[in-house]
Amino acid sequence: MNLKFIIFFIGIFLSSCTKSSYDIVVVGGGTSGIASAIQSSRLGSKTLLIENSDWLGGMMTSAGVSALDGNYKMPSGFLKEFRDSLVSYYGSLDSLKTGWVSNVMFEPSVGNEILNKIANSEKNLKIIFNSKIDKIKKQKGKWHISIKSENKLEEVETTVLIDATELGDLIPILNIPYYIGMDSSSMYNEKIAPKNSNDIIQDLTQVMILKDYGKDVTIPVPINYNRDEFICSYDSGECSDTELKLWPKESLISYGKLPNGKYMINWPINGNDYYVNSIEMSEEDRISHYEKAKQKSIRFLYFIQSEMGYNYLSIDKEEFLTKDGFPKIPYHRESRRIKGQVTLNLNHITNPYFQNNSLYRTGIAVGDYPVDHHHNAHPNYNKLPKLDFYPIPSYSVPFGSLIPKTTNNFIVIEKSISVSNLVNGTTRLQPVVMQIGQAAGIAASLAVSQNKPVDKVSVRDIQMEILKNNGYIQPFADISSESPNFISYQKIGACGILRGKGINIGWENKTLFYPDKNLIRSDMITGLKDYYDLNKYQIPNLLTIKNISNWIIKVSGEQNLINGDFEKKWNQLGLKDFNLKRIIKRGEFAILIDRYLNPFSKFKVNFKGEIIKYD
Numbered sequence: 001m002n003l004k005f006i007i008f009f010i011g012i013f014l015s016s017c018t019k020s021s022y023d024i025v026v027v028g029g030g031t032s033g034i035a036s037a038i039q040s041s042r043l044g045s046k047t048l049l050i051e052n053s054d055w056l057g058g059m060m061t062s063a064g065v066s067a068l069d070g071n072y073k074m075p076s077g078f079l080k081e082f083r084d085s086l087v088s089y090y091g092s093l094d095s096l097k098t099g100w101v102s103n104v105m106f107e108p109s110v111g112n113e114i115l116n117k118i119a120n121s122e123k124n125l126k127i128i129f130n131s132k133i134d135k136i137k138k139q140k141g142k143w144h145i146s147i148k149s150e151n152k153l154e155e156v157e158t159t160v161l162i163d164a165t166e167l168g169d170l171i172p173i174l175n176i177p178y179y180i181g182m183d184s185s186s187m188y189n190e191k192i193a194p195k196n197s198n199d200i201i202q203d204l205t206q207v208m209i210l211k212d213y214g215k216d217v218t219i220p221v222p223i224n225y226n227r228d229e230f231i232c233s234y235d236s237g238e239c240s241d242t243e244l245k246l247w248p249k250e251s252l253i254s255y256g257k258l259p260n261g262k263y264m265i266n267w268p269i270n271g272n273d274y275y276v277n278s279i280e281m282s283e284e285d286r287i288s289h290y291e292k293a294k295q296k297s298i299r300f301l302y303f304i305q306s307e308m309g310y311n312y313l314s315i316d317k318e319e320f321l322t323k324d325g326f327p328k329i330p331y332h333r334e335s336r337r338i339k340g341q342v343t344l345n346l347n348h349i350t351n352p353y354f355q356n357n358s359l360y361r362t363g364i365a366v367g368d369y370p371v372d373h374h375h376n377a378h379p380n381y382n383k384l385p386k387l388d389f390y391p392i393p394s395y396s397v398p399f400g401s402l403i404p405k406t407t408n409n410f411i412v413i414e415k416s417i418s419v420s421n422l423v424n425g426t427t428r429l430q431p432v433v434m435q436i437g438q439a440a441g442i443a444a445s446l447a448v449s450q451n452k453p454v455d456k457v458s459v460r461d462i463q464m465e466i467l468k469n470n471g472y473i474q475p476f477a478d479i480s481s482e483s484p485n486f487i488s489y490q491k492i493g494a495c496g497i498l499r500g501k502g503i504n505i506g507w508e509n510k511t512l513f514y515p516d517k518n519l520i521r522s523d524m525i526t527g528l529k530d531y532y533d534l535n536k537y538q539i540p541n542l543l544t545i546k547n548i549s550n551w552i553i554k555v556s557g558e559q560n561l562i563n564g565d566f567e568k569k570w571n572q573l574g575l576k577d578f579n580l581k582r583i584i585k586r587g588e589f590a591i592l593i594d595r596y597l598n599p600f601s602k603f604k605v606n607f608k609g610e611i612i613k614y615d
Helices: 003-016 031-042 078-090 108-120 249-254 283-306 346-350 421-427 430-449 459-468 486-495 521-528 545-556 566-572 586-596
Strands: 017-027 047-050 125-128 131-139 142-149 152-163 208-212 262-265 313-315 363-367 395-398 410-412 501-505 508-512 603-605 611-614
Touching: 017 031, 017 430, 031 047, 031 078, 031 108, 031 125, 031 430, 047 131, 078 108, 078 430, 152 430, 208 283, 262 283, 283 313, 346 395, 346 421, 363 430, 363 459, 395 430, 410 430, 421 430, 430 459, 459 486, 459 603, 486 586, 545 586
Parallel strands: 017 047, 017 152, 047 125, 152 410
Antiparallel strands: 131 142, 142 152, 208 262, 208 313, 363 395, 501 508, 603 611
C-alpha cells in the first residue's frame, strides 16, 4: 500500500480515537447526573459528563415531568439554586404554582436551558452529548471508558466513575449485585410489602406537553382507539364500581398546568401510564415498548380532545423539537437497585431512631414525599399492594446507599441507589434525586482531593460540604437553610443528640426539630449517652442555662464559658433572651453543644451510623 495512504488512514484513526484523563466521569446527564457533575467541577475536579441525548435534566426536562414533587419547604443545595433560577426566569415563586400537583411547575425547555447555562459556566466541566458507553474496564486503579459519539470513538480514563443513567445500565456491565422489582415482606420486615417478591416495577409514561392552540386541533382517530380504555380516567359518571378516586375533568387537565398556557399530561388514573419491565431488555425491545407507550398517550390525547371537550389542546411540537413532539425519553419511575453498603428500608424512615443501624446519622439528602407507586397500568393491578401516597415522615437518605459493596470508586445515583422497592417510591422523585447527585459529586471530589477511595472518605466531611452548600442532611422541615443556626441544628440532629419528631398532616410529611421548645432531661440523656459518660458527667435535674453551661464546662474543660461576660458570648452566638435561671431551649442547647463540644466533628461514624472514632 502507498505510504501516503497509510499515513492518511493512521491520521483518520488517531483523530477518531482520542485519549483524555479526568478526575471524575459521570454517565448520564439527568436530574442527578447534572447536579453531580456541576458540584464536582465546582470543587476543582476535572469532570466529564456523558449524556445520551442532547438535553440536560433527565426526568424533569427530557422526560417532560417538569413538576418538582416534594421538598418545597426543604429546598436543599443545588435544588434551591435551580428553583431560584426558575423564579428569576418566571418572575416569582408564586408564578411557578400553575398546577395543583406541585408548587414548582415549569416548561421542560426552560429547565434544560437553565441547566445548560449553569453547566456552561463551570470551567472544570466538559459535556459530551448524543453519546453512549461502548466499553468499561478497570486497570491499575483507573476506569478506562470507550465512548461512542457521532461516529467517533473516544477513550477516557478517570479515578471515580458515577452511574447516573435512567435504568442503572452500568451496574450489570460491572457485575455489581442488584435487585429489580418488589421485595417480599420478610426481606426488610416491611409490613406493607407483598408476601412474596416479584419482578414487577412501576409503570413508565410517555409524557405529553400540550398547548392551547385557541382552535379545534383534534387529531385523527388513532389506531386501536377505544374510549373504554380511558373512560375511568376522570369522574365521567360511568365508573361507579372503581376503587380509585376519580377527579373532575377540570382537575385532570389543571393537574399539570405549566406556565404560558401549556399542560403536562402525566395522568396515572387510567390515563397514559404504561406497564413494561424494560430494564433487562435489549435496546431494540425497549424502543418497541416505548413506541407502544407513545401510542397509548396519543389515544389518551384523542380521548381528551373528543370525549372531554378539550379539542383546542394538542402536542406542543416546539417544546422538545422532536419529530413527533414527544419528550426526548420516557419517564422511568424505577430501575435497577444496587446492593449497597447499607439499604434504606421503610422502617428506617418511619422510625429512624430505633433501628439496628443509625442510618439517619449518615444523611446526605432529604425527602418528604409519600411512598408513591404507580401500578395502575399493570394487567394484575387489583392483586398488587395499594401504595398510593403511603404517609411517612420526612427522612434522610444515607450515604452508604450510593456505594456498592463490591466495587470501589464507583458511585450509583439517580433511581438505582440501595433502597427497598417500597422506599424507591419516594426517593425516586426529582428533589431527592438531585440532592443525591450533588452529594455524589461532593464525595467523588473529596476522594480525588484527599487521594482516598470513595468508601474511605469521611461521612462527616461529605456532610459538612453539603451544609456549606446550604444543603440538608437532616429532614427538619421547621428549620430553614437561611436560619443563622441552621448548620448547628443539622449537625446536632445528625449526631442524634437532639432528635426530630415525624408527623403527617394530609399530604404533608414532616419531621420537626422544635428549636423553640424547652429541653427535656429524658431527651438529653437519650441523645448524649452514646457520646459521653453520663455517670461521670451527670446531667442536672433542672435544665437552666446556668446548669447546662456548667455541665458543658465539665465535659469540655472550657472554663471560660461562664467566666467573664457570658451574656456577650451568648449574644455573639445569635442567641437571645439571656437569663441564667430559665430553662434552656432545644435550639439553644444545640448551638452551645455544637460550639463548645463539637461532637459532629469529633465523633466519626461509619456507613451504618456507628461511632467509630474519637479525636
